[in-house]
Amino acid sequence: MKRFLVDTDTAGDDVTSLLFALRWPGVSLEGITVVAGNVYLHEALENALYTVEISGRARVPVFPGADRPMLRSLVTAHEVHGEDGMGNSNFPKANQRPEKVHAVDAIVDTADRWSGELEIIAQAPLTNLALAVMKDPDLPKRVRRLWIMGGSNNSLGNITPAAEFNFYVDPEAARIVLGAGFNTTVVPWDVCLKDGVLTRPELAPILKMKTKLSEFYLAVNRAAWEFNRTRVGGVDGITHPDSIMTAMAIDEEVILDRERYFVDVECCGSLTRGYSLVDELRVLGKEANAEVVLRADKAKFKEMLARLLED
Template sequence: MAVPFILDTDSAQDDCVAILFGLLDPAADLRAITMVAGNVGFDRQVHNAAMTLAVADKVGACPIHLGCSRPLMRAWEGAEDVHGDGSGGLSMDVPDGMVSNEGAVDALLRMTSEEPGELSIVAIGPLTNIAAACIADRTFPQRVKSLYIMGGSNNGRGNITAAAEFNFYVDPEAAQIVFDAGFSDVVVLTWDPVTLTDALLPRLDYEELCAIDTPIARFFKALCDHTLAYDESVGVPGSTHPDSMTLQCLVHPELILAEAPYRVDVETTSALTRGYSAMAWDKFEATANARVIERADSAAFFARLRALLETHTRPVLPISGL
């Protein structure tokens, strides 16, 4: 049976790959896309999500809801240096009707009220929308079956500062609200170590996948080329795919090879360590609020990515540059 979920995203590069998995993996039942400020300009993120639906031939398959266009308490900081525009310069005219009139927070509250305990959320951007939903309705966390988060590092190195991973850095207050909110099942996939060891595709393997002759594979290459070049320039030896790995861990839990309970807290007050995720293990007798993935099945994940890129679709709207 397919797993029903909502995808909360700042769609650029691997976020769009996660959308493709949500639309095309038979084990995934993507009910809605909620947009949050993160990687690139907000309007561009919406454009990227709409293009992804078109490439998958899934226009109309699920609504796009616009969420928070800035963090709760801070100015937005993006990652265009890492991702460019998030889609390698591809462009498409987004027709009326692809974006819902219902806001993301309202959609999160409504959908979980209609099916309490049935829907999971996969949050692969800053946690602003999820925190805003928690603030608007304190019973919201109890209605969510599972919350899967891509964010933080397990007491390791960051990717936007030495201390912090991007998603938690952009809106640390939102992240702390979410970890304090009382969700019954929170699963975290981190930048360090999991992304850097298990969600990393070396260039030779990346180029082999990009040679697949399908619209999805060409779209994948356009999405990821800029980010791969940036990652290599800072010593990361391959294309990084933590967002799509996070989604795949929900719908294919056998990908999780090792996990442990942790108490996760996010630094909000220090300028030096803003967004740092302190993850306390059982030694410290702190009440756990998350399951943190420690190791994932890289080979199985990338086999699923290959199968995704080999899927033949017919983009239903013209995309310039594809």
């Protein structure tokens, strides 16, 4: 049994990732912690709660976390994911309500409860995780593995030429988490762009499914699909940065190539805020602190996604 905790700024593909964690056989989702990022905290909370309800899974606790970055003003991605973060679907509120416990406390408590077993899927700005490490510096010793969707391996970003969104929103948090001593795997944006985009022809089987989950998936991703088609070089398809990472956490055969490197994040540069430095040349003389995914198996991911949505 794999035990996950997902830290999310729930919008678009975060929802698909949550469905993997909620519904995949052999996975126990112990909790969902929510942070501001793609959308405001109250929106991300509602989106997570509604996803749990749609999944048909018995109640999974959802914990509210940081409503802003540690030191910065919040930058959102409403223009990508829609005003509600769910493709402008305007779903009703779920019956389940958020827990009273703060996400930072939930992260620490869940790691205590499942010490040595818990894997954290971090698919958002890393504010909650950084605050948890500041509260409990020994947290990394109890987490089996930390998966981070963030940064870009010496490649083009997706919010600025230099930076990927999650690291850009809260670079200080990303630096704290990368330096905290977790057993970390980073899934960078460039890999997601190469191996995690499904084009319209590749999405054809899902378009034909007409299941509850396939229709939900298409609804929550429609704004991002339109954004990709019209504003990101005309890519007629859906990006899956978070869900391909969760697929990797479920089945590591989705990872085709990986290497350990020293990774750090630029916090001071006016042009390079959030830039992720991956020392592939090993010129800094610093010990590797993360495993970086270099290539993913797109075909296997596509099969897993179809299996998830066909029920």
